[in-house]
Amino acid sequence: MSKVLIVGAGGVGRVVVHKCAQRKDIFSAITLASRTKSKCDEIAAEIKDVTVKTVQVDADNVPALVALIQQEQPQLLINVALPYQDLTIMDACLETGVDYLDTANYEPHETAKFEYSWQWAYHDRFKEQGVMALLGSGFDPGVTNVFTALAAKKYLDVIEELDIIDANAGNHGQPFATNFNPEINIREITATCRHWENGQWVESAPLTTKRVFDFPEGIGPMNIYRLYHEEMESLVKHIPTIKKAQFWMTFSDNYLKHLEVLQNVGMTRIDEVEFQGQKIVPIQFLKALLPDPASLGPLTKGKTCIGVIARGTKDGQRKQVYIYNICDHEACYQETNSQAISYTTGVPAVVGGIMMVTGQWHAPGVWNMEQFDPEVFLAELGPMGLPHRVVEGEWPEL
Amino acid sequence: MSKVLIVGAGGVGRVVVHKCAQRKDIFSAITLASRTKSKCDEIAAEIKDVTVKTVQVDADNVPALVALIQQEQPQLLINVALPYQDLTIMDACLETGVDYLDTANYEPHETAKFEYSWQWAYHDRFKEQGVMALLGSGFDPGVTNVFTALAAKKYLDVIEELDIIDANAGNHGQPFATNFNPEINIREITATCRHWENGQWVESAPLTTKRVFDFPEGIGPMNIYRLYHEEMESLVKHIPTIKKAQFWMTFSDNYLKHLEVLQNVGMTRIDEVEFQGQKIVPIQFLKALLPDPASLGPLTKGKTCIGVIARGTKDGQRKQVYIYNICDHEACYQETNSQAISYTTGVPAVVGGIMMVTGQWHAPGVWNMEQFDPEVFLAELGPMGLPHRVVEGEWPEL
Numbered sequence: 001m002s003k004v005l006i007v008g009a010g011g012v013g014r015v016v017v018h019k020c021a022q023r024k025d026i027f028s029a030i031t032l033a034s035r036t037k038s039k040c041d042e043i044a045a046e047i048k049d050v051t052v053k054t055v056q057v058d059a060d061n062v063p064a065l066v067a068l069i070q071q072e073q074p075q076l077l078i079n080v081a082l083p084y085q086d087l088t089i090m091d092a093c094l095e096t097g098v099d100y101l102d103t104a105n106y107e108p109h110e111t112a113k114f115e116y117s118w119q120w121a122y123h124d125r126f127k128e129q130g131v132m133a134l135l136g137s138g139f140d141p142g143v144t145n146v147f148t149a150l151a152a153k154k155y156l157d158v159i160e161e162l163d164i165i166d167a168n169a170g171n172h173g174q175p176f177a178t179n180f181n182p183e184i185n186i187r188e189i190t191a192t193c194r195h196w197e198n199g200q201w202v203e204s205a206p207l208t209t210k211r212v213f214d215f216p217e218g219i220g221p222m223n224i225y226r227l228y229h230e231e232m233e234s235l236v237k238h239i240p241t242i243k244k245a246q247f248w249m250t251f252s253d254n255y256l257k258h259l260e261v262l263q264n265v266g267m268t269r270i271d272e273v274e275f276q277g278q279k280i281v282p283i284q285f286l287k288a289l290l291p292d293p294a295s296l297g298p299l300t301k302g303k304t305c306i307g308v309i310a311r312g313t314k315d316g317q318r319k320q321v322y323i324y325n326i327c328d329h330e331a332c333y334q335e336t337n338s339q340a341i342s343y344t345t346g347v348p349a350v351v352g353g354i355m356m357v358t359g360q361w362h363a364p365g366v367w368n369m370e371q372f373d374p375e376v377f378l379a380e381l382g383p384m385g386l387p388h389r390v391v392e393g394e395w396p397e398l
Numbered sequence: 399m400s401k402v403l404i405v406g407a408g409g410v411g412r413v414v415v416h417k418c419a420q421r422k423d424i425f426s427a428i429t430l431a432s433r434t435k436s437k438c439d440e441i442a443a444e445i446k447d448v449t450v451k452t453v454q455v456d457a458d459n460v461p462a463l464v465a466l467i468q469q470e471q472p473q474l475l476i477n478v479a480l481p482y483q484d485l486t487i488m489d490a491c492l493e494t495g496v497d498y499l500d501t502a503n504y505e506p507h508e509t510a511k512f513e514y515s516w517q518w519a520y521h522d523r524f525k526e527q528g529v530m531a532l533l534g535s536g537f538d539p540g541v542t543n544v545f546t547a548l549a550a551k552k553y554l555d556v557i558e559e560l561d562i563i564d565a566n567a568g569n570h571g572q573p574f575a576t577n578f579n580p581e582i583n584i585r586e587i588t589a590t591c592r593h594w595e596n597g598q599w600v601e602s603a604p605l606t607t608k609r610v611f612d613f614p615e616g617i618g619p620m621n622i623y624r625l626y627h628e629e630m631e632s633l634v635k636h637i638p639t640i641k642k643a644q645f646w647m648t649f650s651d652n653y654l655k656h657l658e659v660l661q662n663v664g665m666t667r668i669d670e671v672e673f674q675g676q677k678i679v680p681i682q683f684l685k686a687l688l689p690d691p692a693s694l695g696p697l698t699k700g701k702t703c704i705g706v707i708a709r710g711t712k713d714g715q716r717k718q719v720y721i722y723n724i725c726d727h728e729a730c731y732q733e734t735n736s737q738a739i740s741y742t743t744g745v746p747a748v749v750g751g752i753m754m755v756t757g758q759w760h761a762p763g764v765w766n767m768e769q770f771d772p773e774v775f776l777a778e779l780g781p782m783g784l785p786h787r788v789v790e791g792e793w794p795e796l
Contacts, residue, residue, distance in 0.1 A: 175663075176659070176662050265574055282683075
C-alpha cells in the first residue's frame with residue numbers, strides 16, 4: 001500500500017486521480033497538487049469513496065516541491081503538469097528520494113525541442129540515490145513503447161521498421177479546438193518533422209508527408225501526417241535493429257486549414273512580441289482565446305485508435321504485426337469526466353505507477369517504458385480500461 | 399494660396415502630402431501632424447522641392463488640436479487619422495473656425511457601427527460658425543458619390559438602382575495581409591451586411607452574398623461579396639429616387655479563408671479579453687502581428703478598379719451607365735511610395751481640399767460629396783492621377 005502524490009490538475013490529472021482512486025488495493029492515499037488549488041478541489045469533489053487531499057504548489061519551484069514531498073511522504077510522484085516542469089520535479093524527487101513518473105519529455109520554453117537528453121542526464125544521479133524515474137508513461141509515448149517491446153519479445157525476432165499511428169476519429173463539433181493544451185499541441189505539430197532512417201534522423205517540413213491509412217474496426221480510411229514524436233528517440237536507442245521509424249497522426253482538413261492560417265499570421269509563434277509596452281507570446285494568447293480542452297469533454301463523440309505496426313523477421317521470414325487500442329470518447333467521459341485523449345494518457349500513467357510501487361518494474365535510475373517487461377504492464381492495462389489487440393497480417397508501406 | 403494642415407501619417411497621409419506638394423499653385427504651406435512625429439519626418443523627407451513642417455499631436459485631445467491649429471493657422475485641415483478621431487478633430491475645427499475634410503466616417507471604438515449620425519449632428523453648429531466640413535472625400539466613399547452624382551446629372555433622369563463595385567485585382571504575394579489598417583479593414587468586413595431596398599435597410603450575414611463580376615480592361619471576372627459601406631447612407635438620403643443600393647468588394651478565396659479562421663478562433667474580436675492580468679483587444683494584437691500595410695507598397699502588383707453602375711431611366715427609357723477608375727499599384731508606388739489603396743483614397747482628399755480652398759465647392763455646414771457639382775471635381779481628379787471612364791451599356795443584375 002503506497003501513498004501517491006499527483007502534480008497537475010488538467011485533463012490527464014483528472015483521469016489519474018479517478019483511476020488511482022479505483023485502485024484502493026494499491027494506493028492508500030492520494031494527494032493532488034497544482035498551481036491552482038481550485039482545479040484540484042473540483043477533481044477531488046468528483047471522487048466519491050476516497051478522500052483526495054488537495055494542495056497548492058508551484059511546480060517551477062524546487063524548494064516548494066521538496067517541502068510538499070516532505071510533508072506528504074509519498075512513495076511515488078506522478079507528474080502530469082506541463083513538460084516545462086519535468087526537471088524541477090525530478091530535482092525535488094532526487095532530493096527527497098521519491099520515485100518519479102511522467103508522461104511527456106521535458107522541453108525548454110524557448111524552442112520546441114523534443115528530446116530526452118536533459119532527463120537521461122539524470123540517470124547516474126537517480127541510480128546513486130537509489131531512486132527510480134520512469135519517463136513517458138502515457139499512451140504515445142508510453143503504451144506505444146510497450147507495444148513495440150511486446151512485438152520484439154513475442155512476435156518478431158528482429159524489428160526492422162516501425163510505424164506508430166495515432167488516430168483521433170472523434171469530433172467535438174467546434175470550428176477549431178485542440179484536444180489538449182493548445183500551446184503544447186501546436187508546438188509539437190508545427191515543429192520540423194524528423195523520422196529515423198538508416199541510423200540517422202531525416203528532417204522534412206512539418207505536415208508535408210501525407211498518407212491514407214485504413215484503420216480497423218469500422219473507423220476506416222483517414223489522412224495521416226508524419227510528425228516527429230518523442231518515443232522514436234528512445235525506441236531506436238533501446239531497440240537498435242530498427243532501421244526506419246516513423247510517427248503518424250490524423251488531422252482533418254479543417255484542423256490543418258486553421259493551423260495554416262494561424263501560422264501565416266504569426267499566432268503560433270513561441271517567441272515574445274512587443275505589444276502595447278508588454279511582451280506577449282502569441283501562442284499563449286491564442287490558448288487564452290481557444291476553448292478550454294476540458295470543455296470539449298462532454299461534446300466529443302467517436303473513437304481514438306493508437307497503435308504500432310512493427311515489421312521485421314520471425315524464424316527467418318518477413319513478418320508484420322499491428323498492435324493497437326481503440327478507445328471511445330463518450331465512454332471515457334462517462335467514467336472519468338474526461339474524453340479519450342486525456343484518458344489514454346492518464347490510465348497508462350497509473351498503470352506505470354502500479355508497476356513501480358508493486359516492484360514489477362523497479363530499478364534505480366532513469367528509464368523508458370520499453371526497457372521493462374511489456375507483458376506484466378499490458379496485463380494491468382486492459383482491466384484498467386485500455387485493452388489491446390494484436391493482428392498479424394500485411395499493411396502497405398507508409 | 400492656402401495653408402493646409404494634414405493630420406495622420408499613415409499610407410493615405412503620405413499620398414496627401416505628396417499630392418499637396420505637387421500643387422504649389424494651391425497650397426502655400428503644408429504641415430503634417432501625427433501621434434508619432436518620426437512617421438511625419440519620414441514622409442517629409444521624401445518631398446524634394448517643398449518644405450513640409452512636421453508636428454506631434456494627439457488627435458484624441460481637443461485642446462492639443464486647437465493649440466496646433468492656432469499655431470499653424472491653416473485654411474483647411476485634412477483629417478486622414480483614424481475614424482475614431484473624427485469628432486475630436488471636428489470639435490477643434492469648429493472652435494478655431496477652420497474648414498474640415500475627412501475620408502471615412504466616425505465610428506466608436508466599442509461597436510463597428512458605420513453611420514453618419516454623429517457627424518451630421520454637427521451641421522447646424524458648422525453652419526452657424528460659417529465653417530465647412532466635407533465628409534468622406536476618399537474613393538469609396540468619395541469618388542463613388544461623385545460618380546453617382548455625375549450619373550444623376552448627365553446620364554440618367556432618375557437613378558433607381560445603384561451598384562458600387564470595388565475590385566482590388568492586385569497581389570502583394572503575402573499569405574495574409576490587409577491593404578490598410580487591419581483593425582479598420584476587418585471591423586468593416588466582418589460587420590453585418592446591409593443594403594438598401596424599397597426604402598429600408600435589409601440585413602444579411604457578413605460575406606454571404608457572392609456574385610461574379612466581369613471587370614473591364616483585361617481585369618476579367620472576379621468574385622465580389624456584398625458589404626455595408628458608408629456612402630450608401632448619404633446617397634440614398636440625397637438621391638431619394640434610389641430604390642436599391644448595394645456595395646460589392648472583391649476578396650480572394652485565400653483572404654476569406656484567413657478571415658474565417660481568425661473569426662473562428664476569436665482573433666477578430668473587438669472587445670477586451672483578460673490575458674495575464676491585462677486587458678487585450680484581440681484584433682489589435684492581430685494588427686501588431688500582421689505586416690504593416692506600408693511594407694506591402696513595394697511588393698504590390700496589379701490594378702484596382704472601383705466604380706458605380708447606375709441604372710434608371712433617361713427620356714422614359716431604361717438605361718444603365720458604368721463609371722469607373724482603374725489604378726495601377728506599381729505606378730502609384732513609383733509616384734508616391736504608396737500602393738493604389740492609399741493612392742485612391744489620398745488623391746480625392748486633396749482634390750476635395752482644392753474644391754474647398756478655391757471656393758468651387760464651399761458652403762458653411764457639414765456636407766457629403768454628392769451634394770456638390772461632380773463635373774468640377776472630376777475635371778481636377780483626372781489630371782491629379784485618377785481619370786475615369788463612362789460606359790453606357792447593359793450589365794447583369796447583381
